[in-house]
Amino acid sequence: MPFENLIDLYTSSHVALITPVRDGMNLVAKEYIxxxxxGHGVLVLSEMAGAAKEMNEALLINPNNFEQIADSLKYAxxxxxxxxxxxxxxxxxxxxxxxxxxxxxxFMISLNSTKKYKETxxxxxxxKNVSTQMVSDFExxxxxxxxxxxxxxxxxxxxxxxxxxxxxxxxELLEKLDQLPNxxxxxISGRDRVTFQRWLSDYDFNLITDHGVWLKSKNKDxxxxxxxxTQWMENIKPILETFVDRTPGTxxxxxxxxLAWHYRKADPELAEIRTxxxxxxxxxxxxxxxxxxxxxxxxxxxxxxxxxxxxxxxRLITAKHYDNIVAIGDDWTDEFTFEALPVNSYTxxxxxKKTKANYYIKDTNAVxxxxxxxxxx
Numbered sequence: 001m002p003f004e005n006l007i008d009l010y011t012s013s014h015v016a017l018i019t020p021v022r023d024g025m026n027l028v029a030k031e032y033i034x035x036x037x038x039g040h041g042v043l044v045l046s047e048m049a050g051a052a053k054e055m056n057e058a059l060l061i062n063p064n065n066f067e068q069i070a071d072s073l074k075y076a077x078x079x080x081x082x083x084x085x086x087x088x089x090x091x092x093x094x095x096x097x098x099x100x101x102x103x104x105x106x107f108m109i110s111l112n113s114t115k116k117y118k119e120t121x122x123x124x125x126x127x128k129n130v131s132t133q134m135v136s137d138f139e140x141x142x143x144x145x146x147x148x149x150x151x152x153x154x155x156x157x158x159x160x161x162x163x164x165x166x167x168x169x170x171x172e173l174l175e176k177l178d179q180l181p182n183x184x185x186x187x188i189s190g191r192d193r194v195t196f197q198r199w200l201s202d203y204d205f206n207l208i209t210d211h212g213v214w215l216k217s218k219n220k221d222x223x224x225x226x227x228x229x230t231q232w233m234e235n236i237k238p239i240l241e242t243f244v245d246r247t248p249g250t251x252x253x254x255x256x257x258x259l260a261w262h263y264r265k266a267d268p269e270l271a272e273i274r275t276x277x278x279x280x281x282x283x284x285x286x287x288x289x290x291x292x293x294x295x296x297x298x299x300x301x302x303x304x305x306x307x308x309x310x311x312x313x314x315r316l317i318t319a320k321h322y323d324n325i326v327a328i329g330d331d332w333t334d335e336f337t338f339e340a341l342p343v344n345s346y347t348x349x350x351x352x353k354k355t356k357a358n359y360y361i362k363d364t365n366a367v368x369x370x371x372x373x374x375x376x377x
Contacts, residue, residue: 010035015042015076019063022269023049029058030095039085042076044069047273054098057087062246062270126348126359126370134326134346135373141324143182145316146374147337150189152297152330153350156364159265161253165199173368176375178205186316188212188309190301190333192255193222210257211303211333212312225315226307228257232289236302239281247274258303260296275300296331310336317341328367329357 001009010016016032026049033043033055043058045051052060059072138144148154151164158164166174178185188208189196196209196216207216208225215223233254240252240261249265261278263271278300282293292305309329313336317325327337330350338347338356347357350367361367 006031007035011037013041015044015073017044017069017073017076018049019044019046019061019069020049021046021063022267023051025050027051029055033088033091033095036088036092039088040081041088042079042084043087043091044072044076048267048269052273054094055091057090064248065246124358124360126361126366130359131370131373137324137346138183138326138374141182141322143320143322143324144180144184145320145322145325146177146183146185147188147313147316147325147327147329148186148371149329149331149334149337149350150187150191153328153334153364153367154187157264157297161262162195170368171203173371173375174205175203177371178203180375184316184320184322188312188329188337190255190258190296190309192257194256208309208312210255210307212307212309213257215312215315225312226304228304228307230257232286232291233259236282236285236291239285240278243274243278247271250274253299257307258301260299260301262299264298271298294332296333301333308336309333310340313337313340327357328361328370 010032013032016029018026018029018032020026023046026045029043029045029049029051032041043055045055045058045060046063047060048063052058059076061068061072063069151157151161154170155164155166174185174187177183184206186206186208187196190211191209193209193214193216196207200207204218205216206218208214209216213224213226213228215225217223236259237252237254240259243261244250244252247263247266247270249267250261250263250271253260253262263275266274275295279293279295282300282302286293286302290305291302292308294301294303313327317340325341325345326348327334327341327345328348328350329335329337334349335356338349341347346359348359348361348367349355349357350361350363352360361370
């Protein structure tokens with residue numbers, strides 16, 4: 001369509017209905033707003049378009065939700081002129097400020113910031129010299145504590161959390177670590193007690209489950225470390241269910257003391273939008289309920305604020321004296337563990353993320369390679 005005819009189309013249309021299922025920017029939406037010099041007109045825009053992130057005054061819709069599209073189109077056609085003018089005024093002012101030059105500048109600034117962040121991460125990577133010193137300190141210590149997270153640390157993530165059971169190589173490695181002299185091996189996980197009982201009932205490992213609610217010491221029965229309320233789940237679960245309905249590929253995992261919203265299989269762009277929405281909704285709801293929202297790897301988990309891995313870790317190091325501690329974890333729940341440990345501990349984060357740990361390690365394979373060094377002759 002020639003440019004002049006395109007402008008005519010923009011200026012004669014009372015409503016612009018733009019519904020891509022995936023779009024990096026979508027300049028049509030911006031062009032339509034720019035042509036509405038009379039102060040009238042309504043933009044109905046897919047939330048999958050990149051432009052939606054800066055055009056919140058438009059009517060944002062999910063292009064897969066036909067009922068929402070119909071409702072939004074009806075609302076757009078009946079929208080009072082005063083509201084149209086108010087929305088357009090804000091959108092047009094933002095378009096003038098956020099020019100292509102400003103967009104390009106911010107893109108380059110962000111790109112350069114990423115480069116600097118990567119350089120910082122590399123300097124803190126767990127290199128050969130550090131790992132050699134760590135193994136030496138481990139061998140020479142009078143009493144070692146080895147704290148290991150499970151998901152994302154010892155095993156990779158799966159679409160179904162119940163499919164992440166320990167493989168035979170991992171079991172063999174854990175048994176060797178558990179048999180090391182002067183060493184306490186502890187698996188400390190957000191996993192529920194029932195799952196670990198099913199997976200590891202044949203092995204007498206030290207286990208801390210449910211983010212620190214339950215403790216299973218070697219040769220002893222399970223012990224509850226924290227009294228936790230669960231009544232809040234009845235109010236929070238329906239909210240998570242609405243996000244499951246609106247976000248294909250997501251599901252809820254109900255644990256004994258927490259709720260988790262998994263979005264590993266969801267469209268990445270839509271998942272990014274939904275996680276921001278969900279965080280906003282949950283933050284307003286949990287402020288007076290002693291609850292915390294934790295962001296893990298493709299998961300948002302809601303649990304009691306009175307329970308975390310750090311509190312459980314503090315109990316361990318208070319009960320016994322350890323002159324050497326190694327802790328490895330991959331997500332925000334493990335930050336509580338790192339924070340609770342003495343400064344001279346070897347704290348290791350799996351993946352290059354912001355952390356309170358002393359070192360980074362690449363992935364679960366690198367973790368296993370490191371642990372093998374502890375048991376090698």
